[in-house]
Amino acid sequence: MTKRERRSFSPEDRLAIVQEGQREGTTATCRKYNLSPSLFAKWRSKYLAKGVEGLKPAYPRVDPAVRALE
Template sequence: MGTRRQFTLDQKMQILREAESEGMLTTCRKFDLSQALFYRWKHQFEHKGKDGLLPQYKTIDPELRAIQQENERLKRIVADQALELAVKTELLKKTEQLRMQGR
């Protein structure tokens, strides 16, 4: 599987402009670009201008990331304690059963 290419805003604009003069198929072949991606860029540009072509990455606030990691850590601790409690409860039941049988 190949690596995913990243296009800058200027490259996307160049491709859209070139497609107007050279044709969409020719331009897509030249840049080894799928028609679906070309039409997505064109749609984004028509509806939002250049801003529509900017990367849509969603960055997570470092403080939120730290809180999420702490939450996961605490969930693991609670799960471990719940498992330990369940094992101890089963052992107590078996010990009590053995005592009752021994009487």
């Protein structure tokens, strides 16, 4: 049994994947990037609702150096 590592996609990557899914089909795109269809659907709905801004993380990122100073 192998341990799965957590991947993170930038908003630009997410946008490219959603657009590719619209062109080539959801199933093929999910298999290509090893994504679950539910995650792809979540990204697509956020993109359709808010555009590119919807694909950005909803939480504010805090720089570790700033956090150490606090």
